[in-house]
């Protein structure tokens with residue numbers, strides 16, 4: 001297992017003092033990218049929260065950073081990767097985009113890059129909402145979560161009514177040679193996945209769970225814990241897919257979902273039967289996965 005503390009001493013690509021929120025797991029995810037891949041890395045960013053961390057004339061990155069429109073970061077990454085290839089240079093081209101960009105607004109560009117098997121590492125930092133614009137629903141918002149556009153009121157007692165897309169699965173089906181999920185609360189697993197991805201030629205995709213303090217309404221000092229508890233409850237299966245073969249990387253303890261739901265203000269409106277619905281869905285999901293029918297499960 002990689003030693004994250006030792007890596008941090010050697011390879012930090014991010015300086016202290018950024019414009020990210022305190023406890024932001026998306027910026028922590030980028031720190032881990034730097035530790036895993038080192039300085040020969042270019043980051044291509046889609047408009048979102050991370051954009052604020054590199055706004056002219058300020059930047060917290062010791063590595064090149066390209067800001068893009070929310071729709072086309074994957075296409076830019078393809079162009080950058082082709083440019084380095086033409087020059088015979090070995091550089092990690094990392095696309096770092098939010099879940100709104102990845103699952104909806106920029107989905108065509110990501111899907112196209114996977115289909116063409118372009119040589120990039122695409123990381124979706126998944127905070128389950130359009131955070132930068134005030135926390136609207138995305139296709140990655142979990143069922144029943146309250147957001148700005150799924151408010152709780154007389155007409156809606158549930159919050160978001162649609163289930164999440166399974167992005168890692170979709171990307172594998174779109175042609176990704178390597179597709180995985182990860183969590184910033186399990187940094188060694190994420191780092192190992194990045195190091196593995198950097199050695200594979202073609203389109204690599206990682207769906208990274210990154211809790212969001214103002215969107216999820218979690219205490220700052222519980223940001224790391226909430227991510228860990230989501231994985232441990234089974235709500236965020238951690239796996240990788242290569243050549244249609246699926247490996248579950250972290251076997252969840254299946255702790256009760258109610259414990260992690262109550263840490264998040266976005267679920268404050270849930271009653272016992274709604275919590276029970278979520279718990280049953282997670283249990284069923286894992287029964288499907290454990291019976292070898294991974295492709296039939298939905299990823300809660």
Ligand SMILES: Cc1ncc(C[n+]2csc(CCOP(=O)(O)OP(=O)(O)O)c2C)c(N)n1
Nearest residue numbers: 047048049070098099100101129130131132
């Ligand atoms: C076509 C388009 N629509 C909307 C916007 C406004 N916008 C800028 S950032 C952002 C939120 C992006 O959400 P996400 O990709 O989930 O990243 P996060 O904000 O969570 O970091 C939006 C909607 C835009 N820049 N371009």
